[in-house]
Amino acid sequence: MQKLKADLLVIGAGSGGLSVAAGAVQMGASVILLEGHRMGGDCLNFGCVPSKALIASGKAAHAQAHAQIYGVADVTPQVDYAAAKDHVADVIAQIEPVDSQERFEGLGVRVIRDYGTFVSPTEVQAGDHLITARRIVIATGSSPLVPPIPGLDTVPYETNETIFELREKPGHLLIIGGGPIGMEMAQAHRRLGCDVTVIEGMKVLGQDDPELTAVVTEQFRAEGIGIAEDAMAAEVRGATGAIEVETKDGRVFRGTHLLMAVGRKPNTDRLDLETAGIETTRRGIRVNASMRTTNRRVYAIGDVAGGLQFTHMAGYHAGLIIRSALLALPARERTDHIPWVTYTDPELAHVGLTEAQARAEHGGNLKVIRFPYNHNDRAIAERRTAGLIKVMVVRGRPVGTSIVGAQAGEMISLWAFVIANKLKMKHVAAMVVPYPTLSEINKRAAGAYFSPKLFDSAMVKRIVGFVQRWLP
Ligand SMILES: Cc1cc2nc3c(=O)[nH]c(=O)nc-3n(C[C@H](O)[C@H](O)[C@H](O)COP(=O)(O)OP(=O)(O)OC[C@H]3O[C@@H](n4cnc5c(N)ncnc54)[C@H](O)[C@@H]3O)c2cc1C
Numbered sequence: 319m320q321k322l323k324a325d326l327l328v329i330g331a332g333s334g335g336l337s338v339a340a341g342a343v344q345m346g347a348s349v350i351l352l353e354g355h356r357m358g359g360d361c362l363n364f365g366c367v368p369s370k371a372l373i374a375s376g377k378a379a380h381a382q383a384h385a386q387i388y389g390v391a392d393v394t395p396q397v398d399y400a401a402a403k404d405h406v407a408d409v410i411a412q413i414e415p416v417d418s419q420e421r422f423e424g425l426g427v428r429v430i431r432d433y434g435t436f437v438s439p440t441e442v443q444a445g446d447h448l449i450t451a452r453r454i455v456i457a458t459g460s461s462p463l464v465p466p467i468p469g470l471d472t473v474p475y476e477t478n479e480t481i482f483e484l485r486e487k488p489g490h491l492l493i494i495g496g497g498p499i500g501m502e503m504a505q506a507h508r509r510l511g512c513d514v515t516v517i518e519g520m521k522v523l524g525q526d527d528p529e530l531t532a533v534v535t536e537q538f539r540a541e542g543i544g545i546a547e548d549a550m551a552a553e554v555r556g557a558t559g560a561i562e563v564e565t566k567d568g569r570v571f572r573g574t575h576l577l578m579a580v581g582r583k584p585n586t587d588r589l590d591l592e593t594a595g596i597e598t599t600r601r602g603i604r605v606n607a608s609m610r611t612t613n614r615r616v617y618a619i620g621d622v623a624g625g626l627q628f629t630h631m632a633g634y635h636a637g638l639i640i641r642s643a644l645l646a647l648p649a650r651e652r653t654d655h656i657p658w659v660t661y662t663d664p665e666l667a668h669v670g671l672t673e674a675q676a677r678a679e680h681g682g683n684l685k686v687i688r689f690p691y692n693h694n695d696r697a698i699a700e701r702r703t704a705g706l707i708k709v710m711v712v713r714g715r716p717v718g719t720s721i722v723g724a725q726a727g728e729m730i731s732l733w734a735f736v737i738a739n740k741l742k743m744k745h746v747a748a749m750v751v752p753y754p755t756l757s758e759i760n761k762r763a764a765g766a767y768f769s770p771k772l773f774d775s776a777m778v779k780r781i782v783g784f785v786q787r788w789l790p
């Protein structure tokens with residue numbers, strides 16, 4: 319057994335672990351990084367990157383089939399599903415070097431390609447290495463949750479870990495779970511020419527504002543995607559090419575392929591957390607506001623910490639850990655300024671409190687400002703008018719924003735900035751936005767907040783009247 323020592327041991331080379339390792343080593347710490355599977359973790363290999371690449375293929379096909387409105391004849395897209403998967407693999411390959419073992423070794427990180435397991439509260443074993451470190455960061459991510467639905471173990475099914483390698487085009491893809499994974503994959507596959515049915519136990523995109531998700535589901539239905547809600551899958555049967563899903567209330571859905579997208583489970587199995595005195599909750603590793611576990615030398619970040627599960631969240635956690643573990647500075651997690659985006663068409667984006675949360679928290683002090691896409695000249699020019707922005711404002715300060723529509727994922731960043739820095743609507747109103755851009759929607763929302771104060775105010779009218787009388 320080879321004994322190793324470092325300032326920082328990072329377990330897991332995904333979005334969170336890589337960010338910590340890169341930051342720490344460049345700030346002068348000695349760092350050991352363990353990865354049992356693929357460098358880059360879920361985001362690069364089985365998550366964000368391949369899903370957005372496949373969505374891009376679907377978009378290209380959809381554009382060909384819907385060009386008439388711009389004066390260009392519609393054509394039936396000739397989709398080569400396997401070639402779309404080649405495109406996905408090529409996109410991963412282009413990004414891969416940034417997350418590679420070679421790059422991290424070049425930065426000075428000692429990379430060990432093995433799974434880590436605690437063998438005491440201060441020691442981790444990875445293969446034939448026994449590692450001690452001043453601080454340890456668990457960044458082991460999450461895996462697809464596959465619930466024990468009767469019959470599921472007898473039927474072939476895909477998860478996010480296999481679907482991007484599937485090369486035969488599904489005739490009819492059944493998707494159990496209408497969260498972000500299920501919905502993004504549903505639209506991409508429909509646009510690539512598959513029949514698709516989403517089977518959702520509650521409401522699709524249940525984390526988001528129902529007024530906005532309705533805009534997404536309307537588009538899905540218009541594209542011919544089947545959406546069954548309040549449809550809890552209770553039994554699965556059949557074989558390759560002929561799969562049946564029966565829901566609790568007796569509905570039966572038939573398809574050729576099945577994708578399971580019912581949520582995630584934290585990757586804690588191989589860690590032997592008990593040995594390290596690290597407690598878990600139902601969602602993941604128990605952490606305090608500084609991302610410290612119940613073993614004070616050990617942090618947990620990203621998906622395994624059981625909070626919001628996004629790559630940018632894992633990256634944000636990495637920044638907190640660097641402050642705390644390397645510089646011994648105080649670091650407290652905030653979640654009120656973390657945006658999320660579901661990359662359907664139209665996109666669905668959110669930051670801060672939803673309307674329902676803001677109403678519960680702020681009651682009568684809440685003002686909800688709406689502005690629709692169909693009043694924006696760029697959206698009209700591009701015929702992308704489905705959508706709206708909703709800003710939740712308390713005493714002049716936005717506490718949440720939801721956007722559904724074209725480029726919502728780009729537009730939400732402004733509100734993430736505003737909320738992160740506790741700015742006010744007046745700061746958004748002060749901004750001059752180039753014409754014609756979708757970003758004007760953000761500015762118009764601020765305008766919509768102030769216009770009743772300006773245009774419907776007897777006081778303002780009196781002042782203007784008074785000034786006009788005295789102006790030379
Ligand atoms: C289909 C899909 C689409 C997604 N799309 C988006 C998106 O568009 N935007 C977004 O922000 N987020 C998206 N996500 C979520 C995002 O991928 C995760 O939130 C992010 O990858 C979490 O980072 P992490 O570092 O916690 O874990 P990961 O990136 O999963 O990294 C964990 C790593 O730890 C390794 N590991 C596990 N156990 C051990 C061990 N004992 N020893 C050593 N190594 C170990 C794993 O092999 C893995 O490589 C998506 C997820 C999925 C599944």
Ligand SMILES: NC(=O)c1ccc[n+]([C@@H]2O[C@H](COP(=O)([O-])OP(=O)(O)OC[C@H]3O[C@@H](n4cnc5c(N)ncnc54)[C@H](O)[C@@H]3O)[C@@H](O)[C@H]2O)c1
Nearest residue numbers: 495496497498499500518519550551579580581627659660
């Ligand atoms: N664009 C993005 O940022 C993005 C994209 C994909 C995934 N992610 C991350 O990955 C996480 C996991 O995504 P997900 O979509 O797998 O999970 P999820 O938990 O968000 O959604 C799972 C859905 O499955 C439903 N469900 C559970 N059991 C069911 C059953 N037996 N029958 C029918 N429906 C059932 C749930 O009601 C829920 O709506 C997300 O929460 C997100 O953090 C992010």
